[in-house]
Amino acid sequence: MNEPLPELPPVTALGPARVTAGLAGAPGGALPVAPGGAFTGAERLDHRAHLAVHGTLPRLTESQLTLLAQTIALRGRGGAGFPFARKLRAVGDAARRRGMRPAVVVNGCEGEPACRKDTVLLARAPHLALDGALLAAGALGARTVVVAVTRARTESSVRAALAERGLSDRRGRAVRARVVRLPERLVSGESAAVLRAAGGGPARPPGRHARASEVGLAGAPTLLSNAETYAQLALAARLGAPGYAATGTGREPGTLLLTVSGAAPAPWVVEAPVGMPLPEVLRRCGVPGPVQGVLVGGYHGAWLDAATAATAVLDREALAARGCTLGAGALLPLPADSCPLGETVRVAHWLAGESAGQCGPCRLGLPALAGALAELTGGGGAAALDTLWQAAGAVRGRGACAHPDGASRLVLSALDAFPDDLAAHLGGTGCGRPTAGVLPLPATGTRPDGTDGAEERLTVDWTLCEGHGLCAGLLPELVRMDTDGYPTPAAAAVPRRLRGRAQRAVSRCPALALRLERAQIR
Numbered sequence: 292m293n294e295p296l297p298e299l300p301p302v303t304a305l306g307p308a309r310v311t312a313g314l315a316g317a318p319g320g321a322l323p324v325a326p327g328g329a330f331t332g333a334e335r336l337d338h339r340a341h342l343a344v345h346g347t348l349p350r351l352t353e354s355q356l357t358l359l360a361q362t363i364a365l366r367g368r369g370g371a372g373f374p375f376a377r378k379l380r381a382v383g384d385a386a387r388r389r390g391m392r393p394a395v396v397v398n399g400c401e402g403e404p405a406c407r408k409d410t411v412l413l414a415r416a417p418h419l420a421l422d423g424a425l426l427a428a429g430a431l432g433a434r435t436v437v438v439a440v441t442r443a444r445t446e447s448s449v450r451a452a453l454a455e456r457g458l459s460d461r462r463g464r465a466v467r468a469r470v471v472r473l474p475e476r477l478v479s480g481e482s483a484a485v486l487r488a489a490g491g492g493p494a495r496p497p498g499r500h501a502r503a504s505e506v507g508l509a510g511a512p513t514l515l516s517n518a519e520t521y522a523q524l525a526l527a528a529r530l531g532a533p534g535y536a537a538t539g540t541g542r543e544p545g546t547l548l549l550t551v552s553g554a555a556p557a558p559w560v561v562e563a564p565v566g567m568p569l570p571e572v573l574r575r576c577g578v579p580g581p582v583q584g585v586l587v588g589g590y591h592g593a594w595l596d597a598a599t600a601a602t603a604v605l606d607r608e609a610l611a612a613r614g615c616t617l618g619a620g621a622l623l624p625l626p627a628d629s630c631p632l633g634e635t636v637r638v639a640h641w642l643a644g645e646s647a648g649q650c651g652p653c654r655l656g657l658p659a660l661a662g663a664l665a666e667l668t669g670g671g672g673a674a675a676l677d678t679l680w681q682a683a684g685a686v687r688g689r690g691a692c693a694h695p696d697g698a699s700r701l702v703l704s705a706l707d708a709f710p711d712d713l714a715a716h717l718g719g720t721g722c723g724r725p726t727a728g729v730l731p732l733p734a735t736g737t738r739p740d741g742t743d744g745a746e747e748r749l750t751v752d753w754t755l756c757e758g759h760g761l762c763a764g765l766l767p768e769l770v771r772m773d774t775d776g777y778p779t780p781a782a783a784a785v786p787r788r789l790r791g792r793a794q795r796a797v798s799r800c801p802a803l804a805l806r807l808e809r810a811q812i813r
Contacts, residue, residue, distance in 0.1 A: 296731045306564040313344035338455035341418035356430040362532040369517030381504035385512035394435040394508040395428045399518040400480035404731045405621040408548040409518040411560045413445040417452035423521025436468040439485045441475040477645040481692040495647040496692035539565035551576045553623035569603040583625045588618025591697025593704035632668045633726030635705040640783030642698040652689035658768045670719040746784035747807045755804035765796040
């Protein structure tokens with residue numbers, strides 16, 4: 292397959308349409324396979340259509356909004372799932388203690404290839420997220436609202452939404468609102484990277500972190516949360532806590548936005564009630580059974596084996612008990628005819644290329660982790676498994692952000708979820724299945740930097756190589772020395788940020804054995 296997700300997959304609701312109201316098709320029955328088959332609503336809700344669907348937004352004080360968020364147990368919908376009421380309270384307390392007006396930031400960055408829920412939300416229903424952000428700004432007395440995005444379509448949609456409300460970044464406004472566009476990379480969505488970029492800096496996590504609630508945008512206490520979180524807050528303000536709790540579970544009311552792809556015949560963004568059984572979501576998305584397992588939470592998430600997935604429900608506490616979280620809200624079922632370790636290798640190489648290149652354990656460790664998994668999958672035996680465990684241990688908790696932790700979690704969860712495949716690959720015979728490429732990775736063809744769809748990989752002419760090791764010294768992210776003293780280049784494509792050094796390594800090879808070979812991305 293090896294196909295990326297469309298920028299805006301079709302949308303449907305598997306229960307009450309709340310976030311997707313006015314967008315989604317009828318919630319009953321199995322979903323049509325053809326993309327777009329469920330569209331019966333508007334392509335994009337402008338401000339007038341938004342008000343017609345959702346009604347006017349009430350104004351709430353800080354204490355009222357905090358109580359509402361606490362009563363409905365609202366948590367962040369972008370990764371860590373932090374309680375929103377605690378964020379609100381912390382920002383308000385810090386603003387009063389420091390005598391500063393706080394800021395509100397909407398994180399709409401989605402740099403992960405398996406996630407589209409926030410892209411769809413901001414491209415098709417931007418006013419719902421803006422409602423939540425402006426509601427919070429009004430309650431906290433904030434006069435600055437920033438929306439961070441990574442894609443052109445979401446940027447234009449949010450800019451249009453601000454214009455429809457008469458909002459801008461001009462001085463003298465009661466609320467100054469603006470959009471910032473960040474590079475479409477995984478680390479761009481990290482909270483500290485968002486704040487750094489919104490302040491005019493690079494979209495990379497800083498080496499030293501301060502709590503955004505204390506010192507965030509321009510040094511002010513900042514309420515930063517995911518786009519869906521703000522949308523859910525706006526819905527709860529309109530419905531009230533009892534109305535919001537009419538769906539979901541007692542401990543976690545409401546609905547969830549999810550991106551479903553993998554073995555699904557077509558990718559979907561779905562709105563599902565909290566507590567819906569995972570197999571029911573997959574069935575309604577047309578996923579043919581049986582599946583080998585399900586990757587929950589995206590590429591910083593974890594694999595569930597088939598038996599565990601068959602009894603899982605979409606509830607944070609229930610999933611945590613099974614060793615995973617909803618994370619970025621991606622569900623990726625794996626069909627029976629693809630190698631699970633091979634699929635994980637592809638993603639691990641991509642994750643290695645997404646490193647910001649700042650922290651040594653991440654910059655060097657993630658390529659080593661991906662390489663060790665590839666070696667194991669290729670029949671490297673117990674030695675490759677030992678190397679993998681060492682590489683995973685070397686990166687965990689040793690970065691400026693959670694990227695190395697997420698990558699190691701994904702890789703190690705594959706070993707736990709697919710023990711029979713692991714044993715087969717360790718034994719040298721392999722599992723006998725090809726790697727179908729059902730886990731989406733970035734698009735082929737023209738890239739955002741304007742280059743063509745060709746990628747470059749390092750190769751070695753073994754008839755010339757004399758094992759000098761200069762390449763490993765110049766490019767440790769992509770070249771390791773084996774036990775015999777010869778270089779082992781990574782199987783992954785050379786990331787854009789490393790192309791200059793890769794070219795230098797090739798030109799400086801004393802034996803002229805190192806090559807950069809171009810091949811069309813599949």
